[in-house]
Amino acid sequence: AKMGKKVVLIEPSDHMGGHMSEGLGSADIDNHKEFRNSAAIGGMALQFYKELALYYKRQEAFEKMLMSKTATTQLWKAESSVIEKLFEQWVKQSGVTVIKRVQLNSVMKTDARIQYVEMSDKKKYEAAVFIDATYEGDLLAAAGITTKTGREANSLYGETLNGIRAETKHAQFAVKVDPYKVNGDASSGLIPTIQNEPFGIPGTGDESLQAYCFRVCLTNDVSNQIPFAQPRGYDRTQYEIYLRYLAAKGKLYTPRANLPNNKTDLGAWHDLSHNLYGMNRGYPTGTLKQRQAILEQHKVFTKGLFYFLSTDTSVSRLAPTLQTEWKKWGYAKDEFTDNQGFPRKFYVRDARRMVSDYVITEHTASKSNLETVSDPIAVAYWPMDVHSV
Structure with a gap:
């Protein structure tokens, strides 16, 4: 223009x-x-x-x-x-x-x-x-x-860090958590949020995407708060992994006011936060109805997590200080005013990429890369930054 x-x-x-x-x-x-x-x-x-x-x-x-x-x-x-x-x-x-x-x-x-x-x-x-x-x-x-x-195979572009990773030190759980419904019993099945699928061959590609999350605006200003409430579709069992993490003496995240006027941009930087690993597959290429269902699943889970952390008696028993901190916060009523203070869209970190x-x-x-581009369109000044899938 x-x-x-x-x-x-x-x-x-x-x-x-x-x-x-x-x-x-x-x-x-x-x-x-x-x-x-x-x-x-x-x-x-x-x-x-x-x-x-x-x-x-x-x-x-x-x-x-x-x-x-x-x-x-x-x-x-x-x-x-x-x-x-x-x-x-x-x-x-x-x-x-x-x-x-x-x-x-x-x-x-x-x-x-x-x-x-x-x-x-x-x-x-x-x-x-x-x-x-x-x-x-x-x-x-x-x-x-x-x-x-998704992720390309290492072989496609001669890489070493693409595709399925055999192991990575980034954003791993700080404590060990048993993934089975009955501790130590694989036949009992997996607790919610644990992905039930073969690991795959390291270095090969797959359709996994960086996890999505809502960038939530909370505030500790009581005069501008919408309290956390139990969302429709709330299922307490979805948060079993958080209780096990706390029981193993792990520390969960809490909000902090990093924006003007005592507000947060609460992303999912912690190893166990409101990233929903594996739950976004199909979103980039899905129909509008399918995308809306994935968005709704993330919304209910996220709202439910905040309600859970701030009210559940088991959280209070395992980590009273954590719950005391979460109780100080609520959604900012002057943000997203047409959606009860909650973001209307989530953070699509990774979707279709043009080849x-x-x-x-x-x-x-790579720091050793001296290659120049004949027709650059932008400058990127940030390290390689990926979330778990």
């Missing part, structure tokens, strides 16, 4: 902004001692953060940080409600036409070029350029672009 082009932005939901408008307000910028990755933030992204700084009346501190090239992580953080308002403001000012609440229905192509797309309301849109900026990549797939989900003539692999991220 800034280049004078006519732009139509189609958003399937009621809300634009993606993950940032759905709870991810705690940007991973300058929060590692080993490097300062704010050096890679420029263009419209930097302008966006400058305007957030203006909203929070911290622009002087923000500009000083940029000039001195110092790392102040907190100056990059914002509430999702504020982020969404800024996105809406930008789009309105730029003259972009926004279409909401429609899904992709079909694609019409001539040879390798898209002529038009038809949406679920039967309206058609022609364009010289089509961009799929979604997490799911439905337009990519409908247009016949080669995509990949282009250039594919980022472990070799790309």
Whole structure:
């Protein structure tokens, strides 16, 4: 739009902004001692953060940080409600036409070029350029672009860390937990959340995806709280693994206010949190109904977990301090106001990936890699960061 082009932005939901408008307000910028990755933030992204700084009346501190090239992580953080308002403001000012609440229905192509797309309301849109900026990549797939989900085999790109891993030290349980319904008895079956499938051959590919989670905005400000409540479909047995973890003297996570106005961006960084391992398979390529079912399963589990940790008597017995801390928190009533303070979408860490003539692999991220790209489109300044599957 800034280049004078006519732009139509189609958003399937009621809300634009993606993950940032759905709870991810705690940007991973300058929060590692080993490097300062704010050096890679420029263009419209930097302008966006400058305007957030203006909203929070911290622009002087923000500009000083940029000039001195110092790392102040907190100056990059914002509430999702504020982020969404800024996105809406930008789009309105730029003259972009926004279409909401429609899904992709079909694609019409001539040879390798898209002529038009038809949406679920039967309206058609022609364009010289089509961009799929979604997490799911439905337009990519409908247009016949080669995509990949899951993990590639090491052999495909000559890697060593892709595919099924024989072992990994990252984010492992800090204590040992028996996975069987009856301790030590494999014939009794597995407790909930333990995946019942063959391990597979190390180095081979599969359809496993990084676990998804909601980036939940909680607050310890009682005047702005919606209390944790038992969700419809709550099943206490789903949280048996958490009790066993505590019984083995493991420590579970608690919220911390890392956003403005005493709010959280509660992700799933702990080895046992609200990541639902294995429960997202089928989401990237699923129908809308199938995706909604997976989303609902994650929502009920997450809401149930917070209710469980803050109220269950067994948690109180095993870890009274943990429960006391969780009792201080609730959903922020001024966030996601059309969804009772809970994010409407979860964090899709991994879905369809386009297979282009250039594919980022472990070799790309290697410190010894001196390869240059002839037509780069972005700068990534973050270590390889994957969650368990």
